[in-house]
Amino acid sequence: LTKEQKKAAGEMTTDLRSKDFGVRLLLGVTGSGKTEVYLEAMQEALKNDGGVLFLVPEVSLAPQTVSRVRHFFAESGEEVVVWHSHLSAGERLDAWRNLSSGKARIAVGARSAVFAPIRNLRLVVVDEEHESAYKQEDSPRYHGRDVAVYRCMLNRASCVLGSATPSMETLRNVDRKKYLQSKLNHRIDGRELPLVHVVDMRREAQRERTPPVLSQPLVESLRQRYSDREQSILFLNRRGFNTTMICPDCGHVEQCKDCSIALTYHRTDGFLKCHLCGYRKPSPMVCPSCQSLNIRKKGHGTQRIEDLVSSLMPKRAKVVRVDADMAYRKNALRSTLRDFRKGRIDVLVGTQMIAKGLDFPNVTLVGVIDADLPLRMEDFRASERAFQLLVQVAGRAGRGDRAGEVYVQSYAPHSPSIQFARKSDLRGFVEEEMEMRKELGYPPFRSLIRHLFRGRSSEKTEFYAQQWARALRENPIEGLTVRGPAAAPLEKMKGLYRHHLFYFTNEVTRVVRELEIKRNAFPLDREVHDILDVDAQNIH
Template identity: 55%
Template sequence: MAEPSAHIVDVLPFGGPEKPLAYAVPAKLKGYVGPGALVRVPLLNRSRLGLVCEGLTEEIDPKRLKFVHDALYDDPVVTPDLLRLAQWLARYYAASLESVLETIVPAPVRAIMAPKTTRLLALAQRPAPEEMDALARRAPRQAELVKFLEQQSGPVPRGLLISRLKLTPGSCDALVKKGILKEVLQDEAREAYTDELAEDEALPTQEVTLTEEQAAAVADVEQSLEAREFRPHLIHGVTGSGKTEVYLRALERVVDEGGSVIFLVPEVALTPQTVGRLRSRLSKRGQKVVVWHSHLSAGERADGWMAMARGEARVVVGARSAIFAPLKDLRLIIVDEEHEPAYKQAESPRYHGRDVAVYRAMLCKAVCLLGSATPALESLYNVELKSYRLNRLSRRVDDRQLPTVHLVDMKREKLSSHGAATISNMLADKLLDRFEKQEQSILFLNRRGYSTRMICPECGYVAECPHCSVTLTYHRSDNRLKCHVCGYQERPTPRCPKCGCSKYRGVGFGTQRIEETVQKIIPRARIMRLDTDTMSKKHLFRKILSDFRTGKIDILVGTQMLAKGLDFPNVTLVGMVDADIALHVPDFRAAERTFQLLVQVAGRAGRGDKAGEVIVQTFMPHSPPIQYARRSDFEGFLEEELEQRREFHYPPFRHLVRHLFRGRNPEKVGFFAEQWSRRLEEHLEKLDHNVEIRGPVAAPLEKVKDTYRFHLWYFVGNVSKILPDIVALRKDFPMDEDIVDVLDVDPVDLV
């Protein structure tokens, strides 16, 4: 037990109770065990990993405490502000503190990644001539290996020998066993800053002259940086207006002054140009950038994390989880394309990267830059409330014109073509014109596959996923029917499985059919498709973008990933094949998402010296979001959309919490959801909370992976005030063990 004068710390053991426990620190560890340190502690006669939290405030008798066993690292693995952030995340998103800390501290850091070793082989002794003759007769391959190593100056990697000399592992082991060879283990060096984006995405640096609006935005941000206070800025700039240059000027200033920066992007793999520009600018200052993404090995993640924790790295760029980087003296957080749903975490804790960025900036008294051509209404509402500063960039750099947008009414196109039309006459003519001028085009359709469903015109049978309540999509490239929710696959049948009709066929269209159709229109064109199917092959995505940038591809067909931060100067035509897809989603944000997507996709055209055009194919040309996007009238759309949200008290005027129940028995799930709803209504009436409850009802996507889903909606004014009461009541509610329920605060997926 601890001595009376022992130092006491609060430790949250992983895999233990949900609250921190008090431990004493032995004298030998006093300089290593502080807030944020990763330690091993005794718990229930076992040694467990734990994170040191803030010190205890209450008086505890040290004699009753056990000692901390060991500190895993010399430095804390998280910063003090991250500890405070973790506590807020647990409260606001109704998650356990342990799950939050496991999200913040990567698994490789908790696992203490040992150095990766390479097995080397070398001669232990030179065999006598008669031994070599005997070995050559009995085992010629072993003799060949010995002769090869005799000619080498030092040990050679075992794997290299096996592949080059075409040996079996048994040949090597036999020689080691005989004592002729010896095996040497060598630690491999790992570089925290090496990743697959490091090699070919460094872009040459060029002197950039700021526009008047850029200069004003940079000056305003620098003023905030000088104040060393928490100040969020919304950089609202049209596509091609130079928002990235504003970010980089602010970032350079912070780095020059010795501060640290987090740069968030929706998805690192989709923004190689941003990473390249960032690296090029900072390499002149001797600063390396940690790029945080899912393709890093466990060792690289551990090394990158500890490089930031030790202060060796001061800039990180990555997707939403990079917001938890343990950077010291954090002064600037940048959230590019802040409107993107990709910033929302789908698993617990279901945090939103943008909102966490703002809160962490507040904890660190840092500046937070949120940038987008189509900001989320929540961010714009914060500007209206004077919570955020607004910096507008209304013009493209070099006064380049915004692209001309043409609407094509597909109802008329369908009548004139006497059937289903996928590519309108106008779009086909424009594609051919751009091809002849040696200019590039992008076709956008947010639906992959060849046909959206297989249907029988005689009996009405539709091929559906046996595990989810969705139709199967036909993929012609590998002749499969696929579920885009759970991944189920099956081979299509030539006849209807129900009635045997030979007219069983695919209807609707995806990126594969568009690719085929355009190839028929322009047979000589070099066309490439870019969607999730092609992304599954490692590095193919970057190769396609590289080929498109160098002019090896004439027309690029893809899904919504083409709308994210891509800059190709020779693209003068963008075609949106079906602009109505997002409008038909049962979501109050459907109009906002449609408007954002149209503006973002249109922004890919005319980014060079040549003027751009956009063709929007739609069956609803008079829809407000389409009309506002055509005119690039953000103010008009914002005014109308906010008025509708205000009328129905939807976000951003109230917070939304989704309570999802799921289980294998739909009747049981519905019953318990209903019982919970009644219990909650009674409880809230007693507390006099202003909460509106809607539901329970079956979710729009009712069945997913053989589980049925029901949900309730809670419309609340203050999440932090009301959610703890809901969570406390839930703990006492006798839920069936076959039913799983989750709370999702500020959800972006309502389906």
Template identity: 45%
Template sequence: MVYKFADIVINRPIEGPFTYSIPESLKEDLKIGSIVEVSFGNKTVTGYAVGLSDKCDIEKIKPINRIIDKTLAIDSKMIELTKWISEYYYSSWGEAISAAIPGALKKGVSVKRHRKEKHDEPGEEFEFIDGSSEHLTPNPEQQEALDSIINSMNARTYKVFLLHGVTGSGKTEVYLQSIAHVLKLGLSSIVLVPEISLTPQTVARFKARFGDKIAVLHSRLLGSKRISEWKRINSGEARIIIGARSAIFAPVKNLGLVVVDEEHETSYKQEDVPRYNARDVAIKRAELSNAVVILGSATPSLESFYAAKNGKFTIIKLSERIDSRLLPAVDVVDMREEMTRAKKIPIFSQKLKEWIEKDIAEKKQVILFLNRRGFSTFINCRKCGYVIKCKRCSVSLTYHFDKKKLVCHHCNFTMAPPDICPECNASYMKYWGIGTEKVESEAHRLFPAAIIERMDTDTTRKRGSHDKALSKFKAGGVDIMIGTQMIAKGLDFPKVTL
């Protein structure tokens, strides 16, 4: 049937949809899910067709200007998913759909017209990380987990499994073998990891097992690369999608499995509009597709654990590490005693200094983790107690020594650090707290002969800088690596002993 009118939603924080007429030249090609260009007020904006009709009671309706790309359309399940997001998280429908497509399409650029560039093979930028293609034999616990998951996939029934496995228990191997079975069924998979920094390690292992069937999606991809991957997924060429939270919107065909690794991580929460939790969106998307969900964690979130205890999710436990390996030894140091001994608040305990010196002497490597970037976490006045805060967010500003600026880690507002208190005009401004910059500075002072690198979002903004730093560390070119969460998980460096 040829329709005369279309319901269009736009990427604005306003309710829709809005009705537009369909020009004769577009009637054959326009369909639900088409990405279009329309006039809205005195502006030209990108819109998304969510409904078609042949009647309209409104007069003087504006026509749709054009279809941005006739070869691409948002499928019905994605439209349904974005509708749910808009209602559940209180955003506009257009904003929710906008989160599900590449930025270039939102700007009105056709995939066909998007400039072509030479791209690496999927995962090629991560070749410095070893990935094993070996198909391992599952232990009894893994096999029991796989049997339950595979039975649900064979039945094509929606089900959520909470894979509660201790660190090193082989959760990733369960993911890999589940995905291998999904491929045999002719279905596709999405694998979510909590941080962009985890993607290289995951991709290397998956690429070794599945080759060019994978596609990678995350926010640091260049627009052209993201479009290229999006097109590979949309065509069915790529059937395993790996990435951070936005990868849940990948236009996969015949979704059979969604894996959410480290499901408890807060980085699955999108803080910008439309706000959403990718874990919960993954569960909803699987429900709409009759797919299976695996939520993996050694420390499940309270919500997931509660759902499992109440029968909403099925819990599977992996209680033993592979080959019965022991967990690393943990030594807890009371820094109050260190402060009494040193007559000040030290960054490094005496024991930690001794261990670092020993490892460096033995040509080993050290990773120091602190999930707080910057130099000092806040500044306050010693006279009146006033804390310098962001004028937009009302949170304390972090001092960055490299920039000589106070920075808001929520909205990126910056200002010069004041010498005089804005509240009482006293000149007793004190810098408090510890960030990765301060740890790096102290490490250079204590271990002058060591080669020290810092990895956080401040040092890895340039394209390729993250992978370059890890490659240098893997090659033994760094003695001490200091960083935030991006160095805390998913890495395997044999020379690291502390």
């Protein structure tokens, strides 16, 4: 362990020995060896007959984490249980029995593992605590990180939150001295953070007649890496082949019949699919609106990038993609990542599943194809998400002995989140972002509650959302700011029209109780349903 790691592990050991509730943020740059610190703390908790829970944001990260934990505790013969939503009923029963009987004392899993029946829980580790994947979007709605902190409070246990780019909420808690903090400022063995180049795609577009998908510098670097026998990762935020089908003659876009988004073309079966509700149909040969033969596919998904890179690279280079379409096939993801680690794959093309926590020593080049995609979302957290994503993706490069390089392609290269991420300047970004949020009264300075109305009829849903807002204004709740109602950014989803209101408050528990009383008295139509989502993460 490095000096910094020993210091952080020592601080956690002190927390555990106090046998009292406490939360500690482990703020370490990407590749600084946070996992080794967690393992030291886990060993200390187990020494005192305690149970340990290790949470990761994505199911795809669980196998890598489990193998590292098993390897570390191999000599002591500790059993490690895996817990996530992809387990079969039999596997889940075995996991439940092993934990509740005390046969196994370590559980590793995604957000649902926070409820695992661990005996004498002493330590909970939440890795990549900033991830929005910890939030469960459908009932029961909860945030894995917050439940972990609360469970530690009930058990008087220690909670460790780890991240290179912590969420604003956690940083605010550190500022208010609610949480303690340990820092790892350097990568292991003094490795440098990768060199980040921001490529202005507007200039690239001027050079060629059609807007390019891959910039010239990135293509040259990919070829160079292949000839040096090093590996590369290309990162894109959407799956599918070409994003949308659009007719250049009349402007018709192929839409989903149940959701207000365009369908995505998938080359593997030639179908157009909706990524929200699963609706699919064969792609048309002519424009359904004006019968033009010019209907063309616009945009670029992972399948198209995979084809494009294959055509630009030497014949023998192996290019493979990883996205959610693949995660549905059992073990497909695991075997691909294993092949990549062994060096059988030269370029990995993927969506956000490969942005987090994975460790490949031979990767020296990372390309971010469409860096400003998160910035185009209608969400006050858009710049925070873009910053976190870029720092995390860049952190996949140069984790071995050779230095890494990152190419970030963007049509808005001067946006603050891209510039701060380029320098990995967390402090600068946080100061600017906190200032803006404080001014507007957004989280983490106040809690946000989203009230969503859904119904089959657009008029009815809008009418009841407006009536509810009127009732709230006529008879207001103390300490509650109301914004809206407005149509949700995705106005129609899975056949239901959606309108929402936002509430801002400093007293969530009291406000939610009062809202419940008002909801019970409000004459809502049977065909319109409403949902209260406290600390909403996705606002689409």
